[in-house]
Amino acid sequence: MGMKRAARWRAVTVGVGAVALTAGAAACSSGGGSSSSVAASAKQTIVFAESGLGTEGQQTQTAINAFEKANPNIKVTVQVLSSDSTTYLSQLEHDFISGSTTPDVFESDVTYPAKFAQAGWVLPLTQFKVDTSQFFQTEVDAGTFNNTLYAMPWFDNPEGLFYRTDLIKTPPKTPAEVVSDAQAAMKADPSLKEGIAFEADKYEGAITSFLTVDSAFGGKLDPSNVNTPGNVAALKWLHDAIYTSKIAPQAVTGWQEGQVQAQFSSGFTPFAINYPFVEAQPSAPAVKGHIGYIPFPAGPGGTPGSALGGEMLAINAKTAHAAAAYKLIQYLTSPSVETARAIAVGDPPSLPSAYTSALYAKAPYFKDVKTLNQYSQPRPVTPNYLQVSTDLQTLFSSVYANGSPNAASAAFSSGAAQIKTDAAATPGS
């Protein structure tokens, strides 16, 4: 008995080892491939990498099924990567670094194209003569590096200011009014826990919430010089919301968009800085039907503020199926497909023309989203965006943890040089 069992274990060990080795060998041999280009009309299979889970993923699949029906010679294999953006990025990078010809076409966050372009991983879209005027300009800018378009806008998530229309009768027209309205609302309704909620955790959202208020103070997030009066005023406003006017709780320093949404949807706050997804979330009875969504109101010398988030579509520089891949992108970014996606899963179209009466009938808030899209500011377009982002996250989170009234100006003046260096770092430096 004992002998038999021992033998079986040895067999299992050998078996497992063998399987692992073969699998490893197979994985190693799957890279590489031809790079000659295949015509769009030829019979072919392309791989499309995306991060969509749940209903978003299903909607993409529905669109792809329709695309395959219209283009019987092209078969699309969907490769679902992580829904966490940093993991998603490193999964893509692994493919690119290994020189893989797949995925042929992929989804990309608005902050990645410059990095991919600098590394030579994405195909310039010049050859397709894209008419960029049909898209919101800010997302086109996010996909443009050194005056060349590398990524097409897919959907466009502008961050802005949510407010409760039942508590705030007329939307605020200046940042100062946001403060006074919030204070008045808190006074009038003791069930409110705070006057405003925003993302101040140390993560990417700290940058977009800053960017949402930035242009309202005349600020601009240009990494070559972030230490401008506008940027300082914008960060000071957010800082003072915690420490001076006290309309925001200190707990915002641990909040990401999910917590901010929960505060707003639960009816705990009259104002929140967040993305359009809030509109589609289930909310408390008091909140339902009382949601307003506007660009952050401009102060003197500023313009209404909104931050650009969203997803783009780009083509692997090593693909042999560029023509077919572009055909898929064209299909996914056509007005009717974008409208259908917005109706089905709430992803805001990147094309003004996709904001149709059919969409408004289904979800009226898209009127507000369209307005916001005209104001939204992209994050700095630089190949080193991730480093710049880390610097900015560190800067913002240190300011939000610092009660001193001069925290914002001190942080910008001491942090600007590092941000400039990191943004400008080039090969060889």
Place this chain on the structure above:
Amino acid sequence: MSDSQSTGNAATAVDGTATEGRPARAGRPALVKRLMPERRRPAPVGHARETSDRRLGYMLVAPVVILLLAITAYPLIYNIWNSFHFDNLSFGGLPHNFVGWSNFSKMFKSAQWVSALERTLVFTVVTIVFDIVVGLALALMMHRQFRGRGFLRASILVPWAMPTVVSAMLWKTMFDPSAGFVDYILGAFHPAWSSIAWLGANEWRSWIAIFIADSWKNIPFVAILLLAGLQVIPNDVYEAARMDGASWWQSFTRVTLPLLKPALSVALIFRTLQALLVFDVIYIMTGGGPGNSTQTLSFLNYQTFIINTDFGLGGAMSILLVLLALAVSFVYVRAFRPSTN
């Protein structure tokens, strides 16, 4: 336990029958027969027999050894190579030139790295002392006879069985003043304590939150390890101590602790290495903030490697972490070496 014993029996049975000629070899396991077919020559005796058995042994472990080399030795060596080269993926096309010690000197000169090192060391010392003391207390409690002991022993493992990402997320929510219970309970003592922002608002409070989340997960592991150690200490040693008139404290320090040394050393090594490499709980709870005040070595390493894709500098940081871990293990193994007399 019984498994390894029976394997041992099988081996002696094969060896014992070997000298008596072939028929008895029918007792060899089927797989061994297939791998080493009977040959038409006298069965090897003594030394030759041992060598062929050894060769079979090597053959059987080879796949695992190769696999281990592929997934541990290769990356390690590759990393050492990286740490002496320029290799930054953001600049994909650039040649990976040899740069000597410059990645290391860049690291040692970086104020961020030095303060991350200090934080990591302090965190390690504080957590292991706390974890071992509390873990030992829990183990001593669970070692006693009482009703529901089995249930308690099983349930204490729940935090440890949970992925760190999940438990860190859980604690992040618990520490949120509007969603969690921490401030709710504190508020019951004093109203002003009901709205404390723990994460990202203050360096010390962030560390306390991280420390609690980390200990909550890891103390059960220490407790169970030490409990296992306590259970193998024979009862008659305690009886003898009692007959000699030893107090509880005396039998704890003179009997329990010395005999618990092997279990303690395992717990210490595991916990120290885990604490030195602490990453996920910080990544989830604070992202290294506020500012960089909760950034540890592993977190900085992640930033350098994954975010900045600087494999040269990141490689150097990893190598130093490995060296640090090796040094700690070495010290422990030395300190806990069983005395020979």
